Amino acid sequence: MSLSDVLSPFSAWKNLFRDPVTIPDPLNDRPGAPRYRGFHQNDIEKCIGCGTCEAICQNAAIDMVAVAEIATKPGDSGLRPRIDYGRCCWCALCVDVCMTSSLSMSNEYKWVDHDPDAFCFIPGVDLKHWDSSELGYRRPEGHRLTGIERVAMGELEPEVRADSFVEIVAGYDLEQAKLEADRCVSCGLCVATCPTHMAVPEYIATIRDGDYEQGVRLLYQTNPFSNVCGRVCTHRCETSCAARHEGDPIAIRWLKRHIIDQVTHDRIKQIAAEGRVSKPSGHQVAIIGAGPAGLTAAFDLAKAGHGVTVFEALPAPGGMMRYGIPEYRLPYDKLDEDVDVIRSMGVEIRCNTRVGEDISIDQLREQHDTVLLSIGLHQGRSTRIPGSEHEDVVSAVELLRRITFGERFDVPTTVAVIGGGNVAMDIARSLARMQRQQHGQVGVTLVALEAEDLMLADREEIDEAREEGVVIIPSRGPRQCLIERDALTGLETVHCVSVFDDQGRFAPNYDDSDIQIHDAGLIVEAIGQAADHAFLGESLTEALEWERNRIRIDADGRTSESWLWAAGDAVQGPDVITAVAAGHRIAASMMEAFAGTSAQTH
Amino acid sequence: MAYQPDRSQYPSRKPDGSLDIDLSSGKYLKLWQGPQHPGITGNMSVELTVCGDEVIEGKTHVGYLHRGFEKLMERRTFIQCFPIVCRICVPEPDFNEYCYAAAVEELAGLEVPERADWIRTLILEMGRINSYLMYLGGQAGALGQGVIGQWTTYVRDLMLDRFEELSGARIYHMFIMPGGVRDGLPDGFDQRMEETLREIESTLADVKDVMFTNAVFKKRTVGLGYIDPAIVDQYGVTGPTARAAGVAKDVRRDQPYLVYPQLDFEPVVGQDSDVFARADVRRRDLLMSVDLIRQILARMPRSGAVMAPLPNVLHWKIPFGETYIRGECSRGEYGYYLVTDGSGYPRRVNVRGPSYTHAMALLERLIVNCNISDVAALMVSLHTYPPEIER
Numbered sequence: 001m002s003l004s005d006v007l008s009p010f011s012a013w014k015n016l017f018r019d020p021v022t023i024p025d026p027l028n029d030r031p032g033a034p035r036y037r038g039f040h041q042n043d044i045e046k047c048i049g050c051g052t053c054e055a056i057c058q059n060a061a062i063d064m065v066a067v068a069e070i071a072t073k074p075g076d077s078g079l080r081p082r083i084d085y086g087r088c089c090w091c092a093l094c095v096d097v098c099m100t101s102s103l104s105m106s107n108e109y110k111w112v113d114h115d116p117d118a119f120c121f122i123p124g125v126d127l128k129h130w131d132s133s134e135l136g137y138r139r140p141e142g143h144r145l146t147g148i149e150r151v152a153m154g155e156l157e158p159e160v161r162a163d164s165f166v167e168i169v170a171g172y173d174l175e176q177a178k179l180e181a182d183r184c185v186s187c188g189l190c191v192a193t194c195p196t197h198m199a200v201p202e203y204i205a206t207i208r209d210g211d212y213e214q215g216v217r218l219l220y221q222t223n224p225f226s227n228v229c230g231r232v233c234t235h236r237c238e239t240s241c242a243a244r245h246e247g248d249p250i251a252i253r254w255l256k257r258h259i260i261d262q263v264t265h266d267r268i269k270q271i272a273a274e275g276r277v278s279k280p281s282g283h284q285v286a287i288i289g290a291g292p293a294g295l296t297a298a299f300d301l302a303k304a305g306h307g308v309t310v311f312e313a314l315p316a317p318g319g320m321m322r323y324g325i326p327e328y329r330l331p332y333d334k335l336d337e338d339v340d341v342i343r344s345m346g347v348e349i350r351c352n353t354r355v356g357e358d359i360s361i362d363q364l365r366e367q368h369d370t371v372l373l374s375i376g377l378h379q380g381r382s383t384r385i386p387g388s389e390h391e392d393v394v395s396a397v398e399l400l401r402r403i404t405f406g407e408r409f410d411v412p413t414t415v416a417v418i419g420g421g422n423v424a425m426d427i428a429r430s431l432a433r434m435q436r437q438q439h440g441q442v443g444v445t446l447v448a449l450e451a452e453d454l455m456l457a458d459r460e461e462i463d464e465a466r467e468e469g470v471v472i473i474p475s476r477g478p479r480q481c482l483i484e485r486d487a488l489t490g491l492e493t494v495h496c497v498s499v500f501d502d503q504g505r506f507a508p509n510y511d512d513s514d515i516q517i518h519d520a521g522l523i524v525e526a527i528g529q530a531a532d533h534a535f536l537g538e539s540l541t542e543a544l545e546w547e548r549n550r551i552r553i554d555a556d557g558r559t560s561e562s563w564l565w566a567a568g569d570a571v572q573g574p575d576v577i578t579a580v581a582a583g584h585r586i587a588a589s590m591m592e593a594f595a596g597t598s599a600q601t602h
Numbered sequence: 603m604a605y606q607p608d609r610s611q612y613p614s615r616k617p618d619g620s621l622d623i624d625l626s627s628g629k630y631l632k633l634w635q636g637p638q639h640p641g642i643t644g645n646m647s648v649e650l651t652v653c654g655d656e657v658i659e660g661k662t663h664v665g666y667l668h669r670g671f672e673k674l675m676e677r678r679t680f681i682q683c684f685p686i687v688c689r690i691c692v693p694e695p696d697f698n699e700y701c702y703a704a705a706v707e708e709l710a711g712l713e714v715p716e717r718a719d720w721i722r723t724l725i726l727e728m729g730r731i732n733s734y735l736m737y738l739g740g741q742a743g744a745l746g747q748g749v750i751g752q753w754t755t756y757v758r759d760l761m762l763d764r765f766e767e768l769s770g771a772r773i774y775h776m777f778i779m780p781g782g783v784r785d786g787l788p789d790g791f792d793q794r795m796e797e798t799l800r801e802i803e804s805t806l807a808d809v810k811d812v813m814f815t816n817a818v819f820k821k822r823t824v825g826l827g828y829i830d831p832a833i834v835d836q837y838g839v840t841g842p843t844a845r846a847a848g849v850a851k852d853v854r855r856d857q858p859y860l861v862y863p864q865l866d867f868e869p870v871v872g873q874d875s876d877v878f879a880r881a882d883v884r885r886r887d888l889l890m891s892v893d894l895i896r897q898i899l900a901r902m903p904r905s906g907a908v909m910a911p912l913p914n915v916l917h918w919k920i921p922f923g924e925t926y927i928r929g930e931c932s933r934g935e936y937g938y939y940l941v942t943d944g945s946g947y948p949r950r951v952n953v954r955g956p957s958y959t960h961a962m963a964l965l966e967r968l969i970v971n972c973n974i975s976d977v978a979a980l981m982v983s984l985h986t987y988p989p990e991i992e993r
Contacts, residue, residue, distance in 0.1 A: 001817055008815035011808065012749055021756045033767040035788065037776075055916055058682035091685030091776045096784075097916070105770075137770045140785040142907070145681065147914035182914045208917060 032107030037090045037137040039108050040083050042124035044070065046102035049077035050187035050242040052146070053094035053103055061087035062094060067125050074193045075240030085111075085119040092137050097145045099185065099242040106133035147183040150248035151176045158467035163436035165327040168464070169231065169254070177258040181207035183243055184250050190237035195581035198222045200237055204255055213271060215259035220272045223580050224299040224342055225292055227334040228321050230257025234458075234575040265337050272341045277305035283594050286311065286368040288355050291319025292576045293568035294374035295342050296583025297590070302345035304591060310347060311364070313354035314401075319376050320569065321576060323401040324423065326430045332404075356535025365563060370590050373551070373559070374568040374579070377529035383418060387481030388525070392488040396427040396526035403430055411435050412521025413443045416491040418478050419526030420448025420455040425462065427524050428470045442469035445518045447476035449496050449508055473518075477510050481523055491518045531570035556589035557582055565590065613658060621659055623651055630658065633974075637666045641744060641978030644988035646961065648981070652974055660969035660977075662962045668992040675951045680706055680780060681915035683948060688774045690953055691990045694733035696725050697931040698953070699778035701938035704859070706780040709923040709942050712910045716861075718782035720902035723860045725778060726929065727891045727898065728765060731802065732758050733932035734888040737985050741881050742813050744978040745822050750813050757805045760798045767791065782909035792899050799892050806889060814882060823877035827968050827980040831875065837967070838959040841934025843984060846883040847875035853930035865897050877983040884932070884985070919946045933957055933985045955990025962991065 023029050032038050044067070054062040064079035072078030081094070081103065095103050103123070108130035113119065124131065154170035155161075161168050172180060186201035194200065199218045206215035219226040233253050241249030260268070283306045287294040290312035298308045316322055318335050343349060355361055364371050380395020382388050392412075396419065402409065413435065417428045424446055432442045446465070448455050452474040455462060466472060476493040483489065495514035501507040530549070533541065545552040545560040550571050557565045567582035613621045613630075623630050636647030645666040651659040671690050675683045687702045688695035700722055707714055735758040739751030762772040767788050769777035777784050813819055829839065831847040844851045852869035854862045870886040872879040912918075920942040928937040934956030943949040961984055972980055 001820060005815055005817040005820060008811045009813075009818075011811045015749075033763075033770065033788075035768075035770040035785070036766060037770040052916065056681065058678050058685055089685055089774070089776075090771065092770070093681065093685060143784065143909055145912055145915045148911060182917070185914065185916050205917070208919075 027110060032109050032136070034107060034135045035137055036107035036109065036135070037092045037105045039106050039111065039128065039130050040094075040123040041104050041106050041131055041133065041136070042081065042122075043102040043104075044080055044124035046100045047080055047124070048075060048100055048102075048189065048242060048245070049079035050099050050185065050189055051077070051079065051081075052097045052099055052185045052187060052242065053081050055186070056093045056097045056145075058091070058093070059087040059089055061085075061089075065122065067122065069125075072192075074236070075189055077187075077189060077192065080122050080125055082120060082122045085121075086116075093145070095137055096139050096143060097185075098139065099146070099187070100245040101139055104136060104138045106130040106136035108133055108136070144246075146185050146243070148179065150183070150243075150251060151180040153251065153254055158464075161328065162442070162468045163433055165430075165433060167231075167331050168328050171261055172251075172254055172258045174262075177207050177255060178210075180251050181205070181255055185242055187242045189240045189242055190250075190252060193240040194237045195578045196222045196584060197581075198237075198256075200252055203259060204250070204252070207255055207259060212259055212262040213267065216263050216268055216271045217274070219256065219259060220268075222584070223577070224272070224296055225321075225338050225576060225580055226256055226260045227338045228292070228330060229253070229577055229580070230260055231330050231334065232321075232325055233577050236577075265340070268337075269341050269344050273303075273344065276303045276345060279305055280307060281305040281594065283307065283370075284309070284368040285370050285372065285590060286364040287372045287374060288361075288364070289313075289319060289374040289376055289568065290317035290339075290349050290351070291374055291376045291568055291579060292321060293579035293583045293586070294319070294372060295339065295347070296580045297372055297374070297565075297567065297587040298347040298349075298583075299342045299345055300584055300587030301590065302342075302347045304587075306591070306594070308347045309368070310349040311353045311355050311359065312349060312351045315351055315405075317349045317351060319374075320378075323378075323404045324397060324426070326400065326403070326426050328429070328433070329426070354535070356537075361536060361540060369563070370593065371564050372557075372586055372590075373564060373566040373570070374583075375531055375533075375570050377531050377569045377573075379530045379532050380525060381528040381530055383478050383525055383527060385478050385480050387483050387488075388523075390481055390483055390488050390523075392521065393481055393523045393525065395529075396423050396524050397529055399427055399524055400430065403434075411438055413439050413441075414490075414519040415444045415522045415524065416518045416520035417444060417446040417524045417526055418491070419528075420446070420450050420457055420474065421526065421528075422457045422461055423529075424448070424524075424526035425457045425465050425470075427526055428472075429461075429465050429468055431522075431524070432465075432468050432470050436469075443519075444470045445491075445520070446470055446472045447478065447491070447493050447518065448472070448474050449477055449499050451475050454499070473516075476516065477508055479515070482517065488521060488523060490520050491523055492516070493518065529569075533570075555585075557586040558589060613653075621651075623658065629653055635977060637663075641981075643740070643961065643981050643984075643986040646986070646988045646991070648965070648969065648977065650969070650974065650977070655974045657969050657972045657974060657977060660966055660972075662965055664962065664988060664991050666992075667988050669989075671993045672951050672953060675948050677947065679915070679946050680710075680918050680920060680948065683951070684779055685774075685776050687953075688776055689989070690993050691931075691955065691987050692773065693736045693987060694729045694932055695774055696729040696778060697929050697936040698938075699776070700726060700860075701927045701929055701936060701953075702940070702951070703778050703780045704927040705925050705938045705940035706920065707910070708925045708927070709940065710780070710913075710918075710920045712781055712912070714782050714910055715907040717786070717903045717906045718908045718910075719860045720898060721783045721786070721908060722778055723862065723865075724895060724898045724902070725765075725768070725775070725783070726860070726931075727894045728761055730891045730932045731888055731895075732761050732765075733985075734884050734891075735761070735802075737884055737932070737982070738809060738813070738881070738888075740982045741877075741979065742809075742819070744982045745819060747813060747816075747819065750809055753805050753808060757798070757802045760801055764791070764795055764798055767794070779909070781912045782907070784908070786904075786908055795895065795899060799895060802892060803889070806885065810885065814878075814885065820878060822976065823881065823979060823983075824874070826877040826976050827880075827972070827983055829875045829964070829968065833967075837964045839934070839964060840956050840959075841930065841932070841985075842870075842883045842887055843880055843934060843960060843964075845869055845887075846872035846880040848873055851935075853928050853935050857928060859927075859929060861898070861902075864901070865894055867894060877979055880983045880985075887932075917946055919944060928954075931956065933960065933987065936990075953990065953993040955987070955993065957984075957986045957988065958991045960984040961986035961988070 238249040636642035687698035735754040742750030769775035937954035939952040941950040
């Protein structure tokens, strides 16, 4: 203790002469820091309602709620996050996890209201004065909580695959699949988009858990064609995937294939048969056409104990999956596996049985309670340009069918393909392979009406076709097939300025001065297909209601005839998964019709 | 000049060693200090038995703030635990964030970028300063010196501003995330931090003049709450409380973590082990943190990643494992014991808050024979934050 111990404390008096350190008007003079985690903002145009914010919120402060002015559409659930400030702890994990970066926080932190319920609000919908705030917490660049980039799929190199029909895509191995499955945020936007509403997040979860049998179980709940769809599905699910907003969507199609690849065929059959009704119901169903729609309906009906007979005109079941899709995209043995599971449900498939020739539709009607028409589109459409009646001008579907049959026909050194869709790519790439096998070089020219960026084929199909040597020329309209001394020599095309008119109708506009000649010993038309309804017979054709050359069906797939349903490309299109969805719907509709009615005696 | 009790007033002991206190004798009085009492550290209470103005026995009671964080975490995914751990210690939340993140990172095998380690160290030292500033105000306040608290609150507020611009929040920063930290330093941060540090140094000089060079403060605190260095380990005493007893324990030096091995510092040690010595150690430790922050800002990398690439946190599973992560917080050794079982949730999280040992067993020992007017100062000198007692 010293004198300074007594005097020194009085130095505190010096503060009497200092200015106060407090802020006189903190409500106005004290904005939050630029990174401040204040009240939420949500760009509702950007928000897709995926609900990852709701999933990550540890306080359960966020609920996804329907908003009147926002419609549900593919890739947007129509829901928006409602935040309860009675629960929120301002951790901003919702901002960090937001898949579109629509959610952010302003630097505003003052809010006075006499109504406690006001603090439960939908940012961006319930307008607030901080909605336009530029400052506040945003997810820092590169700060991601939902995993890494899409795992690249192993594929055969162009030089290896160009002359072979071996499957191009390698499939994920276990580690790759786990990594890819890890990226899924389980939002379920894909489920809503998928025509048959496959349980995508759930089956992807089985990959993470390594429970592949459960994965197969989930796949078979909605889709008996997982081998097929795991390879060639148009994967609209991936276009609505939340991950696509900041990178590549989850490779849902490849993950589906991965699951089915991991389980033995015998085990798949056992799993698919779980819940099968073994006691016959007595009802008999005839299905015309063993494509995806028909076989899916057959699977469901047979599993429920109904007798199903499928009549197929071609030598093997599968429809367009077999006769339209080249082997390098969908190996036949994989299709056979899916069909075999369906057969194992007790479905009888009679191949080489063309209704109308081998058996009449009236006979079918007499012998069965209900009939499903799922005949597909197996007639190629013609351009009807001059010279198109020449025997070397053929339709793509016919040629693809012949390739599937294993016919060894000679492909000329030059081929022209008309069309810019996936069928055109399929035939161009198939013929290119055969040319390479027969002549050692490729001479396929593909002309499409649409401009490069509007072509209907998948981007990867176009790129891969080019890699394999196919010359793709967009914006060309076919004018005539050139024939010299009865031999086809080439295709003349003109520049196509626009495909659609102002009203969006198909009305190509050509520039006739821009003419090109493409050498071609064979011209393949791949501009669309039609159904062959001739077998229906006059009276039935009369009786049915039609809609632009298609049989009119209701939402359940029923035609105007009470015993007849129709599905597949012939009435709906455009892809396997839509056909599968229709198959399920029709099976359910038929079973509903069976309920309460006793089986006919046949 | 230790307090000399009048032993004649003392109760005798029963055969089992407990005090023989006959409340009906009129000699003793039961008195509750807390849970609502200005002279109590947070939400706890001490059940005092006094004889005159001398404490004969003190029993600590906790549980008023029990929110069950450890249990809450068992039902939250690993990322969801991140926003709640900070709430285990209000004035210095960052140690929870760091220890939890480091435990998760170790078990999940994440490699934290170096820049993140520097920023984490910076944040922990900033938090330490805040905690000490709050303590100094409390220690002086417990002895009636309200002005110190006003000064330290002012500079603490400046530091909160730095926290706000760095992390986006003032109290619960939620900035140290498993994998790294959320972001780098904002533009101009160094300069504003330097201004804040200067203000802190100037305020601390005033505090030294008014609080530490003060006959009243010395009279009240010197000799009060003496902790025998021999019982430091026995009672699990750590941090400044141990260092004031001359035991140079400092996790930053003894079990180095983050970038402490690259920093230049020596643990601040005191001698007398009383309330005054503890306050002085903390004051000097605070100045050391100021120095450490300057070192960090001068040497930290300014570019590069601040987060390790994380797996998808929505279904993040961590393999079987257990680990204990420790760090030196302003009260002593802070630790997280984490057990994982391969699922997406922690199997067990145990938080070792230094207040647990200091505020319960140690206080019950020190409080005996203490004058009732010194109880508050004694408790504050143990620097207790009750939430970390009742995780």
